[in-house]
Amino acid sequence: xxxxxxxxxxxxxxxxxxxxxxxxxxxxxxxxxxxxxxxxxxxxxxxxxxxxxxxxxxxxxxxxxxxxxxxxxxxxxxxxxxxxxxxxxxxxxxxxxxxxxxxxxxxxxxxxxxxxxxxxxxxxxxxxxxxxxxxxxxxxxxxxxxxxxxxxxxxxxxxxxxxxxxxxxxx
Amino acid sequence: xxxxxxxxxxxxxxxxxxxxxxxxxxxxxxxxxxxxxxxxxxxxxxxxxxxxxxxxxxxxxxxxxxxxxxxxxxxxxxxxxxxxxxxxxxxxxxxxxxxxxxxxxxxxxxxxxxxxxxxxxxxxxxxxxxxxxxxxxxxxxxxxxxxxxxxxxxxxxxxxxxxxxxxxxxx
Numbered sequence: 001x002x003x004x005x006x007x008x009x010x011x012x013x014x015x016x017x018x019x020x021x022x023x024x025x026x027x028x029x030x031x032x033x034x035x036x037x038x039x040x041x042x043x044x045x046x047x048x049x050x051x052x053x054x055x056x057x058x059x060x061x062x063x064x065x066x067x068x069x070x071x072x073x074x075x076x077x078x079x080x081x082x083x084x085x086x087x088x089x090x091x092x093x094x095x096x097x098x099x100x101x102x103x104x105x106x107x108x109x110x111x112x113x114x115x116x117x118x119x120x121x122x123x124x125x126x127x128x129x130x131x132x133x134x135x136x137x138x139x140x141x142x143x144x145x146x147x148x149x150x151x152x153x154x155x156x157x158x159x160x161x162x163x164x165x166x167x168x169x170x171x
Numbered sequence: 172x173x174x175x176x177x178x179x180x181x182x183x184x185x186x187x188x189x190x191x192x193x194x195x196x197x198x199x200x201x202x203x204x205x206x207x208x209x210x211x212x213x214x215x216x217x218x219x220x221x222x223x224x225x226x227x228x229x230x231x232x233x234x235x236x237x238x239x240x241x242x243x244x245x246x247x248x249x250x251x252x253x254x255x256x257x258x259x260x261x262x263x264x265x266x267x268x269x270x271x272x273x274x275x276x277x278x279x280x281x282x283x284x285x286x287x288x289x290x291x292x293x294x295x296x297x298x299x300x301x302x303x304x305x306x307x308x309x310x311x312x313x314x315x316x317x318x319x320x321x322x323x324x325x326x327x328x329x330x331x332x333x334x335x336x337x338x339x340x341x342x
Contacts, residue, residue: 036330098269
């Protein structure tokens with residue numbers, strides 16, 4: 001693993017967090033990183049909700065089967081096709097927003113934070129729960145949540161590279 | 172923009188490339204970075220085809236309306252649900268593979284390479300063209316291509332951060 005790519009290999013899903021809150025400056029930096037992602041035709045369909053209010057985080061944890069971790073912050077990643085800059089966002093918002101999520105996860109690593117991707121779309125029961133708790137209008141798509149905080153566990157850098165998954169020139 | 176996140180902000184879509192080929196070692200490093208991405212339940216549904224053969228690259232450029240750039244290498248990012256390690260990949264492969272794409276794009280920046288994401292899925296006419304040229308079986312999903320090479324253009328580091336896209340606590 002090339003040390004120039006440390007940020008990528010050190011990004012691991014972190015599911016145990018310190019009580020320490022995440023500074024607003026760092027949360028904003030994560031959003032800057034998210035909005036540095038590429039998107040189809042540069043359509044930028046994304047919106048974000050940053051949640052640090054303990055009551056609302058508790059509500060999320062209560063309903064989300066796969067989101068019970070004690071993070072002091074969550075970022076909901078959404079797509080709003082009415083503010084997207086291109087028609088192609090209609091077909092590509094999942095990919096565009098996933099790139100933004102991955103940027104945020106890697107950025108968290110770079111800032112000394114831990115993070116984990118909590119998948120929602122296309123599980124409608126999950127997106128509905130998030131939509132209700134965060135008061136998201138029905139015409140906005142919910143892709144996922146990201147839990148963020150200072151890590152209370154360590155995970156080693158790694159790749160899961162498998163040569164069997166690689167083809168050369170053709171399948 | 173925090174300098175610790177340089178790799179993220181310096182990743183820009185590069186559409187003009189030097190003739191210089193990309194070393195096999197670097198191509199493999201890109202795949203290692205791709206396979207360091209998170210995936211739903213760690214299902215890892217991805218497969219990759221690395222194309223450096225000039226004839227096949229020419230074939231791709233000839234048919235792809237949005238893929239006419241002169242890159243000396245292309246990586247096709249695929250999902251193979253029959254080798255995915257979890258059932259959840261059925262619903263999450265687009266997100267999983269998008270995270271792998273974004274890792275590869277950022278890794279390219281880290282290695283001094285340029286790259287651009289050529290979207291395919293869910294445009295069936297495009298996935299079919301790629302499937303034909305790269306001899307991909309019908310049951311394998313094509314997400315996208317990534318063109319990779321040494322850059323022949325410079326793009327400044329940036330974020331497209333817009334405060335209007337950020338909500339706090341709720342929508």
